[in-house]
Amino acid sequence: MAGPGLQGERFAVIVVGSGISGLFVALEARHLGRVLVLTKGSIDDCNTRWAQGGIAAAVGPLDSPEQHLADTIAAGAGLVDEEAARILCYEAPARIRDLVRYGVSFDSLGGEVALGREAAHSRARVLHAGGDRTGAEIETALSEAAKDPAITILDHTLVTRVITREGEAAGVEAVALQTGEREVYLADAVVLGTGGAGQLFSHTTNPDVATGDGVALAFDAGAEIADIEFYQFHPTALRVPGVPTFLISEAVRGEGAVLRNRAGEAFMKRYHPLADLAPRDVVARAIVREMRSDGSDHVLLDCTGLKSVDLAARFPAIFAYCMSAGIDIRVDPIPVAPAAHYLMGGVRTDTWGRTTVPRLYACGECACTGVHGANRLASNSLMETVVFGKRVVEHLAAGGGGAAAATPDRAALPMPATAAPSHAELQAMMWECAGIERDGAGLERGLQTIAGWPARGEGAVTREAFERQQMTTVAALMLTAALRRTESRGGHYRSDYPETDDAHWKRRQVFVRER
CATH class of the missing domain: 3.90.700.10 (Succinate dehydrogenase/fumarate reductase flavoprotein, catalytic domain)
Structure with a gap:
C-alpha cells in the first residue's frame, strides 16, 4: 500500500505501456478495481502492432506443449529458465482462448486454425491473424475491449519515475506531454509493460517508442536487470x-x-x-x-x-x-x-511477474522471465506477454505482495552520469560497438563514449530528452554486460571469444543500481 504523505489520484493497478502486455493486464485486472494505463505515445504506438510472424502455441493435433518446451530450450542456448518456459508452453493454448474471447480472429484453413512453421520450431505451431498483421490485429481487438469504464487510458503521458515508499512501489510520477504538467498517480501495484529497446540501434524493426524506458525505470527504482547483453537481431x-x-x-x-x-x-x-x-x-x-x-x-x-x-x-x-x-x-x-529486433533480457521477474521491488511487476519485452535464455524462439514473444500478464493479475487477485528473491551474486552498477547528445549518436555508437558482432575493444569504446557525453539534465520533461537518458542507461547496462561475458552465446557474439564457454558462463548476469 502507498505510504502516508503521498497525494495523487488512486487506482488499484497502474499499467505503464499500451501494447499487448499492458492492455491484456488492464483487461484482466479491471475486476480488481480502477485500472490506469499510461502511454507516452498514442495507444497504437507499440511493438505489438509491428509483430508480423504470429504467436506460438501447441494447439495442432501433431504438437504438444512438451515439444514446444523442447524447442524453446534448444533455441535458448543453455540459459532458459525451464520452470518459466514450461509455464509458457503449457499455458499457451488457454491464452489463445483468452485472446479469442477478447475478439481476436485467428486465420483458418478448411475450418481449422491455420498453423505456420518458423525457424527452430519442430512443428507448425504459429497462429496468425490477418496474414502478416498478427500484432496489429491483436492490438486492435484489445484496444476495442479496453473501452471499459473501469479502465482509464492516458496517452501522451510520460512516466518519469516509479515512486517507492518503504521499499515498495507506490505509484508513478508522470508528465502530460501536451501540457507539461507533472502528475502523481498512486496504486496498490505498478506493472511495467513498456516493450523493448530497438531504438538503441541505427537499424531496427521497432517503432520510435521502443527506447527501453521500462528497464531504465525499474533499474532506477532498485529492481534487478538480467540477461541484458542478449539482443536479437532479426x-x-x-x-x-x-x-x-x-x-x-x-x-x-x-x-x-x-x-x-x-x-x-x-x-x-x-x-x-x-x-x-x-x-x-x-x-x-x-x-x-x-x-x-x-x-x-x-x-x-x-x-x-x-x-x-x-x-x-x-x-x-x-x-x-x-x-x-x-x-x-x-x-x-x-x-x-x-x-535490431528483440531484447531477450530486461527487468528480472519471477514466474508471477514480480520484480525484486515489492508491488512492482513487469511483463512483455521489458521483462526478463528467463523464458528466452540467450536467444528467443520465434513467435514466443507475443505469447509470453499474455501468459505472464495473466499470472501478474492472478497474483494480484490472490493478494499480491512480496517480491522476486534477490540474486545472491548480482553486481551493483551506478546510473550513468551522462546522457546521449542525440538519438542518432547513441544509435550509431551502439550499432558499431554492440551490434551483431562484438569485441572487447568496441565494447570498451562504447562505454568510453558514454562517459564523454554531456552531464544528464535535471528534471528533463520533454519526451526526447527523457528518452535519451533512458536509452543511455540501457546502453551502458548492455555494453557492460557484453564486455564482461567473454564468450559467444545466442544473441551475444564476441569475435574475440567466438566459442561458448559453459564452464564459466552457463549462468545469467544480474545487475542492480548502486546506492
Whole structure:
C-alpha cells in the first residue's frame, strides 16, 4: 500500500505501456478495481502492432506443449529458465482462448486454425491473424475491449519515475506531454509493460517508442536487470536506400523463401543443417558474413519459387510495403539485411511477474522471465506477454505482495552520469560497438563514449530528452554486460571469444543500481 504523505489520484493497478502486455493486464485486472494505463505515445504506438510472424502455441493435433518446451530450450542456448518456459508452453493454448474471447480472429484453413512453421520450431505451431498483421490485429481487438469504464487510458503521458515508499512501489510520477504538467498517480501495484529497446540501434524493426524506458525505470527504482547483453537481431529487414527499415517476417522463409548471396547461391546450407530456418542469431551472422564477402549492404530473399502461395494474400502488409518500394515479391527478390529486433533480457521477474521491488511487476519485452535464455524462439514473444500478464493479475487477485528473491551474486552498477547528445549518436555508437558482432575493444569504446557525453539534465520533461537518458542507461547496462561475458552465446557474439564457454558462463548476469 502507498505510504502516508503521498497525494495523487488512486487506482488499484497502474499499467505503464499500451501494447499487448499492458492492455491484456488492464483487461484482466479491471475486476480488481480502477485500472490506469499510461502511454507516452498514442495507444497504437507499440511493438505489438509491428509483430508480423504470429504467436506460438501447441494447439495442432501433431504438437504438444512438451515439444514446444523442447524447442524453446534448444533455441535458448543453455540459459532458459525451464520452470518459466514450461509455464509458457503449457499455458499457451488457454491464452489463445483468452485472446479469442477478447475478439481476436485467428486465420483458418478448411475450418481449422491455420498453423505456420518458423525457424527452430519442430512443428507448425504459429497462429496468425490477418496474414502478416498478427500484432496489429491483436492490438486492435484489445484496444476495442479496453473501452471499459473501469479502465482509464492516458496517452501522451510520460512516466518519469516509479515512486517507492518503504521499499515498495507506490505509484508513478508522470508528465502530460501536451501540457507539461507533472502528475502523481498512486496504486496498490505498478506493472511495467513498456516493450523493448530497438531504438538503441541505427537499424531496427521497432517503432520510435521502443527506447527501453521500462528497464531504465525499474533499474532506477532498485529492481534487478538480467540477461541484458542478449539482443536479437532479426535476419531479414528490408534494406532499400531511402526506404525506412521494415521487417520481412520469418514466416516468409517458413513458406519456403530462400536467402541468396550476390552470386545467387542459397548460402544458408553452409552454415546450419536447418538452412534458412536456422535460429535467428545463426542466420543474422551468416548474412553479415555474406555481405562482408560480397562487399554489399544486403543479401536477397527469394520468394519467386513459391508458386503455390498467394503472396499478396498470405503476406498483405509485406507485399504492399515492398510494392511501394518498387519490389514485386512475386518476381523480384527482396534486398534484406539484419536489424535490431528483440531484447531477450530486461527487468528480472519471477514466474508471477514480480520484480525484486515489492508491488512492482513487469511483463512483455521489458521483462526478463528467463523464458528466452540467450536467444528467443520465434513467435514466443507475443505469447509470453499474455501468459505472464495473466499470472501478474492472478497474483494480484490472490493478494499480491512480496517480491522476486534477490540474486545472491548480482553486481551493483551506478546510473550513468551522462546522457546521449542525440538519438542518432547513441544509435550509431551502439550499432558499431554492440551490434551483431562484438569485441572487447568496441565494447570498451562504447562505454568510453558514454562517459564523454554531456552531464544528464535535471528534471528533463520533454519526451526526447527523457528518452535519451533512458536509452543511455540501457546502453551502458548492455555494453557492460557484453564486455564482461567473454564468450559467444545466442544473441551475444564476441569475435574475440567466438566459442561458448559453459564452464564459466552457463549462468545469467544480474545487475542492480548502486546506492
